[in-house]
Amino acid sequence: xxxxxxxxxxxxxxxxxxxxxxxxxxxxxxxxxxxxxxxxxxxxxxxxxxxxxxxxxxxxxxxxxxxxxxxxxxxxxxxxxxxxxxxxxxxxxxxxxxxxxxxxxxxxxxxxxxxxxxxxxxxxxxxxxxxxxxxxxxxxxxxxxxxxxxxxxxxxxxxxxxxxxxxxxxxxxxxxxxxxxxxxxxxxxxxxxxxxxxxxxxxxxxxxxxxxxxxxxxxxxxxxxxxxxxxxxxxxxxxxxxxxxxxxxxxxxxxxxxxxxxxxxxxxxxxxxxxxxxxxxxxxxxxxxxxxxxxxxxxxxxxxxxxxxxxxxxxxxxxxxxxxxxxxxxxxxxxxxxxxxxxxxxxxxxxxxxxxxxxxxxxxxxxxxxxxxxxxxxxxxxxxxxxxxxxxxxxxxxxxxxxxxxxxxxxxxxxxxxxxxxxxxxxxxxxxxxxxxxxxxxxxxxxxxxxxxxxxxxxxxxxxxxxxxxxxxxxxxxxxxxxxxxxxxxxxxxxxxxxxxxxxxxxxxxxxxxxxxxxxxxxxxxxxxxxxxxxxxxxxxxxxxxxxxxxxxxxxxxxxxxxxxxxxxxxxxxxxxxxxxxxxxxxxxxxxxxxxxxxxxxxxxxxxxxxxxxxxxxxxxxxxxxxxxxxxxxxxxxxxxxxxxxxxxxxxxxxxxxxxxxxxxxxxxxxxxxxxxxxxxxxxxxxxxxxxxxxxxxxxxxxxxxxxxxxxxxxxxxxxxxxxxxxxxxxxxxxxxxxxxxxxxxxxxxxxxxxxxxxxxxxxxxxxxxxxxxxxxxxxxxxxxxxxxxxxxxxxxxxxxxxxxxxxxxxxxxxxxxxxxxxxxxxxxxxxxxxxxxxxxxxxxxxxxxxxxxxxxxxxxxxxxxxxxxxxxxxxxxxxxxxxxxxxxxxxxxxxxxxxxxxxxxxxxxxxxxxxxxxxxxxxxxxxxxxxxxxxxxxxxxxxxxxxxxxx
Numbered sequence: 042x043x044x045x046x047x048x049x050x051x052x053x054x055x056x057x058x059x060x061x062x063x064x065x066x067x068x069x070x071x072x073x074x075x076x077x078x079x080x081x082x083x084x085x086x087x088x089x090x091x092x093x094x095x096x097x098x099x100x101x102x103x104x105x106x107x108x109x110x111x112x113x114x115x116x117x118x119x120x121x122x123x124x125x126x127x128x129x130x131x132x133x134x135x136x137x138x139x140x141x142x143x144x145x146x147x148x149x150x151x152x153x154x155x156x157x158x159x160x161x162x163x164x165x166x167x168x169x170x171x172x173x174x175x176x177x178x179x180x181x182x183x184x185x186x187x188x189x190x191x192x193x194x195x196x197x198x199x200x201x202x203x204x205x206x207x208x209x210x211x212x213x214x215x216x217x218x219x220x221x222x223x224x225x226x227x228x229x230x231x232x233x234x235x236x237x238x239x240x241x242x243x244x245x246x247x248x249x250x251x252x253x254x255x256x257x258x259x260x261x262x263x264x265x266x267x268x269x270x271x272x273x274x275x276x277x278x279x280x281x282x283x284x285x286x287x288x289x290x291x292x293x294x295x296x297x298x299x300x301x302x303x304x305x306x307x308x309x310x311x312x313x314x315x316x317x318x319x320x321x322x323x324x325x326x327x328x329x330x331x332x333x334x335x336x337x338x339x340x341x342x343x344x345x346x347x348x349x350x351x352x353x354x355x356x357x358x359x360x361x362x363x364x365x366x367x368x369x370x371x372x373x374x375x376x377x378x379x380x381x382x383x384x385x386x387x388x389x390x391x392x393x394x395x396x397x398x399x400x401x402x403x404x405x406x407x408x409x410x411x412x413x414x415x416x417x418x419x420x421x422x423x424x425x426x427x428x429x430x431x432x433x434x435x436x437x438x439x440x441x442x443x444x445x446x447x448x449x450x451x452x453x454x455x456x457x458x459x460x461x462x463x464x465x466x467x468x469x470x471x472x473x474x475x476x477x478x479x480x481x482x483x484x485x486x487x488x489x490x491x492x493x494x495x496x497x498x499x500x501x502x503x504x505x506x507x508x509x510x511x512x513x514x515x516x517x518x519x520x521x522x523x524x525x526x527x528x529x530x531x532x533x534x535x536x537x538x539x540x541x542x543x544x545x546x547x548x549x550x551x552x553x554x555x556x557x558x559x560x561x562x563x564x565x566x567x568x569x570x571x572x573x574x575x576x577x578x579x580x581x582x583x584x585x586x587x588x589x590x591x592x593x594x595x596x597x598x599x600x601x602x603x604x605x606x607x608x609x610x611x612x613x614x615x616x617x618x619x620x621x622x623x624x625x626x627x628x629x630x631x632x633x634x635x636x637x638x639x640x641x642x643x644x645x646x647x648x649x650x651x652x653x654x655x656x657x658x659x660x661x662x663x664x665x666x667x668x669x670x671x672x673x674x675x676x677x678x679x680x681x682x683x684x685x686x687x688x689x690x691x692x693x694x695x696x697x698x699x700x701x702x703x704x705x706x707x708x709x710x711x712x713x714x715x716x717x718x719x720x721x722x723x724x725x726x727x728x729x730x731x732x733x734x735x736x737x738x739x740x741x742x743x744x745x746x747x748x749x750x751x752x753x754x755x756x757x758x759x760x761x762x763x764x765x766x767x768x769x770x771x772x773x774x775x776x777x778x779x780x781x782x783x784x785x786x787x788x789x790x791x792x793x794x795x796x797x798x799x800x801x802x803x804x805x806x807x808x809x810x811x812x813x814x815x816x817x818x819x820x821x822x823x824x825x826x827x828x829x830x831x832x833x834x835x836x837x838x839x840x841x842x843x844x845x846x847x848x849x850x851x852x853x854x855x856x857x858x859x860x861x862x863x864x865x866x867x868x869x870x871x872x873x874x875x876x877x878x879x880x881x882x883x884x885x886x887x888x889x890x891x892x893x894x895x896x897x898x899x900x901x902x903x904x905x906x907x908x909x910x911x912x913x914x915x916x917x918x919x920x921x922x923x924x925x926x927x928x929x930x931x932x933x934x935x936x937x938x939x940x941x942x943x944x945x946x947x948x949x950x951x952x953x954x955x956x957x958x959x960x961x962x963x964x965x966x967x968x969x970x971x972x973x974x975x976x977x978x979x980x981x982x983x984x985x986x987x988x989x990x991x992x993x
Contacts, residue, residue, distance in 0.1 A: 102151040107159035113176025138194035205231040246281035287326025294319035361386035445492040497526040517547035538567035700729035716758035723751035800835035841866035882919035920957035
């Protein structure tokens with residue numbers, strides 16, 4: 042007996058459906074045993090209640106609307122409960138079982154109707170459609186479960202196979218939804234139902250095979266490959282002798298074999314075994330067949346082709362060729378793939394002549410698709426090398442109607458083939474092929490615009506690769522050939538300009554400057570951009586036309602696509618060419634673009650630092666460096682030190698750099714006697730050092746030094762230029778010295794020689810500034826200043842002597858201050874453990890000149906100093922000077938008849954002469970003179986003899 046099911050108005054036997062398609066499922070006719078109405082007389086009351094409830098649910102299923110995707114789900118839940126309740130009242134009577142069978146078939150048909158209706162509705166979206174299919178699958182599952190629950194009613198033949206067919210079809214639906222576990226469970230149910238039943242007819246035997254194959258496919262997709270192959274092996278035992286069964290099983294082996302070829306080596310099942318099984322089944326099916334065997338023969342040919350592919354993958358080239366020979370023995374015409382695998386096998390075997398014959402055969406066979414010819418040509422080129430590229434390209438030109446695409450693939454293969462050592466040779470071949478008129482003609486027309494752009498990109502990228510490798514000659518050739526594949530329309534104007542610009546770069550690298558200039562001019566005519574300006578700038582640098590290069594930088598700023606980053610690029614280029622004036626000009630122009638809040642490629646402080654560093658490499662640029670340093674100070678004062686120099690360690694380094702550089706420039710200009718610039722530098726350095734973190738050691742000391750040295754430079758500038766300081770300059774210098782005085786008083790570290798010198802310099806500068814004042818208290822302030830310095834720990838005799846000397850000279854000498862400085866210095870020198878008698882003698886001479894009474898006390902002090910000294914300790918000439926000048930001072934007293942004064946000076950001079958070496962010849966004369974003077978004084982009241990005066 043056959044039960045026919047309908048879906049989409051197509052009738053197919055319930056026991057026969059294609060293995061790779063879902064079976065039709067609509068039941069149009071009931072079997073005779075199901076047509077008999079069930080009587081309720083033999084039904085138990087509980088069974089009757091459950092069956093009525095079940096029938097109500099089936100009636101509802103028959104009225105479901107496909108526009109409500111949730112209705113199958115809800116009904117499936119209710120039917121599931123009915124199934125559970127019905128299971129609790131087993132066993133069922135035959136009448137109840139038959140009634141359940143009828144209701145199950147009706148439920149199945151309702152699902153089929155619902156599925157067909159949903160398929161024709163376009164208003165249902167994909168999500169709702171999937172939900173509806175899942176709900177219907179649940180209903181079909183319940184229909185299958187009801188059949189299983191009903192068991193084997195009397196009068197229904199082969200109930201196990203009918204129930205198994207329901208589970209089989211339901212499993213196929215779950216499989217199509219991707220729910221492999223549920224599909225496998227249904228197939229296993231179907232297997233269990235048929236395992237104890239005996240298949241009587243061919244349809245039942247085919248069902249057994251289909252269930253087994255479905256289980257195998259599900260196991261394979263669930264990655265249980267061993268089970269899948271084992272199930273295929275079991276299927277051999279249930280082949281029912283029909284060629285259809287052999288074909289179905291062989292097809293499944295072939296499918297698994299094909300899939301095994303695609304998986305990785307770690308997961309691979311031996312595809313060779315699977316394909317061999319498929320071949321064996323084809324041969325057995327052909328032998329078992331009594332009629333036409335075309336389908337099996339075609340399947341066998343497919344198996345052989347895939348076997349050849351598998352052998353090729355396994356690098357068994359002889360095996361491939363054996364398969365090809367068999368194939369060509371059973372096929373009238375070669376399948377397109379046969380020639381391809383044969384060619385690959387010959388290549389693998391190292392027999393390129395045979396491979397070339399196969400390739401030529403494919404090219405001349407119009408049945409071989411063009412893409413297969415192109416793929417074969419690529420494979421052949423990969424093995425034979427780029428030398429065969431020209432011949433292969435010419436073959437393809439005559440073979441392929443879509444020649445542009447084929448030529449493009451061949452060109453790509455040529456660029457990828459061969460060793461890296463032959464890269465230049467391959468590139469030259471690519472350039473030669475690209476320039477061939479026949480190849481260029483293939484890319485003419487809008488239909489191949491995409492391939493034309495791809496060809497241009499291939500040549501461009503290859504040229505760029507050589508450019509990066511500094512192979513500029515071949516790079517230029519490739520870039521030039523790439524222009525053959527750029528249309529001359531307005532849309533490609535920018536691309537042509539880019540090509541010209543890159544060609545200019547290549548010739549610039551080859552130091553072909555005039556040629557490079559020509560290409561850049563062409564690029565600029567097509568599209569004037571900043572890149573053309575930069576390239577022109579590079580060419581001018583190479584030509585060492587620095588003035589023109591600077592003008593080019595200024596023109597660059599006016600470009601529409603100008604960005605400040607390009608100026609930093611120009612700076613790097615100029616530095617690389619050792620053109621420091623150009624680099625300075627570039628950074629100067631960049632500096633003019635800065636404004637508060639504007640985003641720039643690098644901080645302003647970095648530009649200034651680099652600019653000053655570059656200026657240091659040039660001569661006579663002190664004023665330029667001063668200008669940019671003043672700008673740095675102005676920006677720091679405007680936005681704050683942290684905002685200008687940066688935060689943290691980076692900002693500290695920048696600030697230290699500016700402070701140190703400015704200090705060094707102050708020292709440099711001071712040594713070069715450029716005192717005006719020196720004063721500016723030290724004033725700037727003071728501001729930078731003052732901006733340092735308060736925890737920076739030595740910060741205050743450096744500020745103090747800078748302030749004092751700045752005022753010293755201002756004073757020296759006045760002396761150098763002989764132009765008096767203005768009142769404002771004097772006031773500024775005074776303020777700086779006042780600041781320095783505060784810092785000096787706050788420094789708590791022990792006094793060092795440098796600190797002592799700093800204190801002296803501060804005092805000296807302050808004294809000089811006071812010297813410019815016409816105030817009556819000026820000399821008093823100066824004296825007080827020197828006294829204050831003399832009482833400090835920083836004072837030393839030498840510094841006091843310098844102060845005294847300055848106080849005794851100039852337009853406004855201050856004898857009182859000078860005398861105090863000399864006297865204090867003399868006392869300090871005499872108190873030393875090893876007095877410096879050279880310095881002492883100098884001070885005594887100066888004090889003699891400053892004394893009002895002729896310096897008698899000074900001479901007396903000198904006498905005391907000389908008494909007891911070792912011979913030669915006191916400077917000889919100074920000792921003679923003391924003796925002679927003190928003796929000569931008596932002459933005036935003699936002429937003025939001041940006897941006591943004359944006696945005093947003569948006595949002192951004689952005593953000094955007696956203490957000085959080398960004066961012995963004068964001492965006798967002096968003693969005679971002094972004796973005569975005394976004699977005269979005693980003999981007369983008047984002593985006017987000129988002999989009292991000794992002339993030396």
